[in-house]
Amino acid sequence: MTQAEQLYNNVAPLRNVAALCQLIERVQNRDFSLPGMACFYGFSGYGKTSAATFASVKYGCISVQVADSWSRKKLCQAILAEMGIKPRGLVYDMMDQIKEWLAIQDVPLLLDDADLLIRKGMIETTREIYEGSGASIILIGEEELPQNLARVERIHGRMLDWVAAQPADASDVDHLADLYAAGVTVSQELKTKILEQARGSLRRIAVNLATCKEIGATKGIEAIGLDDWGKRQFFTGNAPTARRGAA
Numbered sequence: 001m002t003q004a005e006q007l008y009n010n011v012a013p014l015r016n017v018a019a020l021c022q023l024i025e026r027v028q029n030r031d032f033s034l035p036g037m038a039c040f041y042g043f044s045g046y047g048k049t050s051a052a053t054f055a056s057v058k059y060g061c062i063s064v065q066v067a068d069s070w071s072r073k074k075l076c077q078a079i080l081a082e083m084g085i086k087p088r089g090l091v092y093d094m095m096d097q098i099k100e101w102l103a104i105q106d107v108p109l110l111l112d113d114a115d116l117l118i119r120k121g122m123i124e125t126t127r128e129i130y131e132g133s134g135a136s137i138i139l140i141g142e143e144e145l146p147q148n149l150a151r152v153e154r155i156h157g158r159m160l161d162w163v164a165a166q167p168a169d170a171s172d173v174d175h176l177a178d179l180y181a182a183g184v185t186v187s188q189e190l191k192t193k194i195l196e197q198a199r200g201s202l203r204r205i206a207v208n209l210a211t212c213k214e215i216g217a218t219k220g221i222e223a224i225g226l227d228d229w230g231k232r233q234f235f236t237g238n239a240p241t242a243r244r245g246a247a
Helices: 003-011 015-028 048-059 072-083 091-105 115-119 123-133 145-150 170-180 188-198 202-219
Strands: 037-041 062-065 109-112 137-141 159-164
Touching (some): 003 048, 015 037, 015 048, 037 048, 037 145, 048 062, 048 109, 048 137, 062 072, 072 091, 072 123, 091 123, 115 123, 115 145, 123 137, 170 188, 170 202, 188 202
Parallel strands (some): 037 159, 062 109, 109 137
16 A cells, blocks of 8 residues: 555545545536635644645645745746646746646645745735636635735635634544554543543644553553553643753
């Protein structure tokens, strides 16, 4: 099984994966007169990037995670690299390559960490790609992304929908336990506590479940409950408090 196939199987049941897939299908199957951009947003740790990776496999999307150091040129190069196309000429030449490929292939373009497109002054580049290709474009980012996009009228007016990633629920914990605490049975009471302490973050849940597996291996037990967890601190994402130095 390839790494992509393994990820596909691992994250498929998570509810934010389903939410993004439903959004992509809605945009992709829209009436020709409707706008073709959408926004998938939420707090860090909610599994948005994993959902984007899954969708890339499922729908053959072009998926690019924007970086803070990028320029318009680097953004175009990254998109073309995902398309398997050698960049040519200047930025406007590469833009023509991108628009032509998307128009012909009719596959969605997912731009993760899209908050950076606004911060780095590249959001108009995204609009130009949409206008020139008619492709479905999903902007993925943090909780404030819709408000930030609303300030850019030429983007805001081209949005078909806004979908919020949801905090993890009990079903997500059950699924992640099979992945990160494989071989160990985690009690429902402990799962509930982990979900509470993680405050909806899939990433924090995964860390705590991995600790359950470590406890099982250390103690030589196959079932873990709150008593077995003991006085260990749950991973909450909070930074540790500063220690006092010796007097």
